Amino acid sequence: MPEHSNAELPPLPYDYDALEPHISEQVLTWHHDTHHQGYVNGLNSAEETLAEARAEGDFSGSAAAMQSVSHNGCGHYLHHLFWRNMSPDGGGEPEGELRDRIEEDFGSYEGWKGEFEAAAGAASGWALLVYDPVAKQLRNLPVDKHNDGALWGSHPILACDVWEHSYYYDYGPDRGSFIDAFFEVVDWDVVADEYQTAVGHFE
Numbered sequence: 001m002p003e004h005s006n007a008e009l010p011p012l013p014y015d016y017d018a019l020e021p022h023i024s025e026q027v028l029t030w031h032h033d034t035h036h037q038g039y040v041n042g043l044n045s046a047e048e049t050l051a052e053a054r055a056e057g058d059f060s061g062s063a064a065a066m067q068s069v070s071h072n073g074c075g076h077y078l079h080h081l082f083w084r085n086m087s088p089d090g091g092g093e094p095e096g097e098l099r100d101r102i103e104e105d106f107g108s109y110e111g112w113k114g115e116f117e118a119a120a121g122a123a124s125g126w127a128l129l130v131y132d133p134v135a136k137q138l139r140n141l142p143v144d145k146h147n148d149g150a151l152w153g154s155h156p157i158l159a160c161d162v163w164e165h166s167y168y169y170d171y172g173p174d175r176g177s178f179i180d181a182f183f184e185v186v187d188w189d190v191v192a193d194e195y196q197t198a199v200g201h202f203e
C-alpha cells in the first residue's frame with residue numbers, strides 16, 4: 001500500500017455538555033463524533049484513492065479524489081478551529097492587539113460584528129474571520145460548503161459553522177439565535193493566539 005497522510009479526529013477540548021445551554025450535549029456529540037469524523041474519514045479515503053492511482057498509473061478517478069481532498073480537508077480543518085474557538089469560559093469581546101486590529105480594519109468592533117453576522121446569516125457553510133497576508137488585513141468571508149468562497153492564502157482565525165447540523169436541533173430555523181449563542185461562548189484568547197500566529201507567520 002502506498003504511503004499517504006492519515007488524518008485523525010482530535011478530541012473536543014471540553015466535555016460534550018460544556019457549552020450548554022448555548023449548544024446542547026446532543027448537538028456537540030453528533031457534530032463532533034459523526035460529522036467531523038466523516039470529514040476525517042473522507043479526507044483519508046481520498047488520499048488513499050490518490051496514492052493507489054499514482055501507484056497504478058491510472059488517474060481516471062484522481063480529479064474527483066482531489067475535489068474530495070478540498071471538501072473534506074476544509075471540513076476537517078475548519079471544525080478543528082471551530083471547536084477551539086469556543087469555550088465554556090468564553091464570551092465578551094476581543095481585547096489587546098486583536099481588538100486594535102479589528103477597529104483598524106473594520107472601523108469598530110460593532111462594524112466587524114455586524115459584517116460577520118451578515119456572513120453567518122447568508123452563508124450555507126461558514127462565517128470566517130481571516131487574516132489576509134497579501135492585503136495584510138483582517139477580512140470576513142461567507143463560505144458555502146467548506147471551501148466555496150475561500151480567499152487563497154488567508155488564514156482563518158475565527159470560524160462559525162452555520163450548516164444546519166450545527167444548530168437546527170437546538171434552534172430550529174432561528175439561525176440568528178444560534179449566532180447570538182455562538183458569541184456567548186467565543187474564546188477570544190484563542191482567536192488572539194491564532195491572529196498572532198498568522199501575523200508572525202506571514203509578516
Ligand code: MN3
Binds near residue numbers: 031035161
Ligand atoms: Mn459542521
